[in-house]
Amino acid sequence: MNLQETILKTIGLGKSFKGFSAVSDVNLDVTRGTIHALIGPNGAGKTTCFNLLTKFLEPTSGQILFNGFDITNEPPSQIARRGVIRSFQISAVFPHLTVLENVRVALQRGLGTEFHFWKPGSSLDVLNERALELLHEVGLEKFADEETMSLAYGRKRALEIATTLAMEPELMLLDEPTQGMGHEDVERVTELIDRVSRGRTILMVEHNMKVVSSIADRITVLQRGSVLAEGSYHEVSNNPLVVEAYMGSHGGGAL
Known part of the structure; x- marks a missing residue:
């Protein structure tokens, strides 16, 4: 099996609520066997994106492909049977x-x-x-x-x-796995995610940049529901648009 093949792909994925565009034209490529992080300021559309991928929300536009199959119109139960399993923010x-x-x-x-x-x-x-x-x-x-x-x-x-x-799971979706944790627990769970990722594929939403920088192979940055940047941690953390997005939303917080 080619380890570089795409396991999950979205094409122009979008979701509107009564005219408000929560997610717009998101193109994701998640490579098999990697940890891919979805980051962005509060309200960037990260959780909405996750809800679209597991069909807890129906997309307004675009396509979702898993292992090359179009799963855009499949119910959550069928997507879970395909091996896309989500772990929730709340334990x-x-x-x-x-x-x-x-x-x-x-x-x-x-x-x-x-x-x-x-x-x-x-x-x-x-x-x-x-x-x-x-x-x-x-x-x-x-x-x-x-x-x-x-x-x-x-x-x-x-x-x-x-x-x-x-x-x-063939693809594990982790939604804010270290949210609400103290420093020791964050380190333990980060190490755990890194360990269980071997031979698996993980897509995670995570706020903690230390976690992202230490284990993510690839990072997609969302802002206002759209992809702002994508690449390695080094690439996105040095991207002026990303720095500005985080500085603006976190009142001078560091990426």
Whole structure:
């Protein structure tokens, strides 16, 4: 398989709400096996873009291609089955289940028993080995039997990444994975994303420029719903238009 092939492509992607253009003419090319970051000032259209890619919103214009197939008109469930799996901004785990049980629930999708409510819980034991492998991958194996609500925030995000991995994504969409974290958790989750990205493709929305600069292979900068710049961190951070966009919106904040 050619590692440089495009896994996700958007052509002229746009979304308007009652005449207001939230996203306009966005052309994205995400290369297989890379970490691609979507950045931009607040209100730049990053989350709207994510919602379009997973069909939580219907595009007003343009096309979305995944592995060369036009998925523009497919429902969210079909896009998820194709392997485009999104992890949400707000930690989406079951607080009263154990850490291991959360991963097993995500793995059930592979067994096709999600709706077999009458089956005994022991029928999920076959998933324990894989669940523990995933917990090991995100550094949570020693927390397997803990109730999820007792986990620290950064570890909840790590668990969420494990449950996303359980869905066997071909493309992982991470929406603000380090939002609301302290310095130590940010470093831990950044290292985790870098580790799980090996052999996978990740598209992430991220505010923290230290995170982006350390792990993103390619960066697309949005401003007012349009692509302002694209390239490596070095290229975009030295682009006068990008610097101006960030300086203006962050009151002199650094990129």
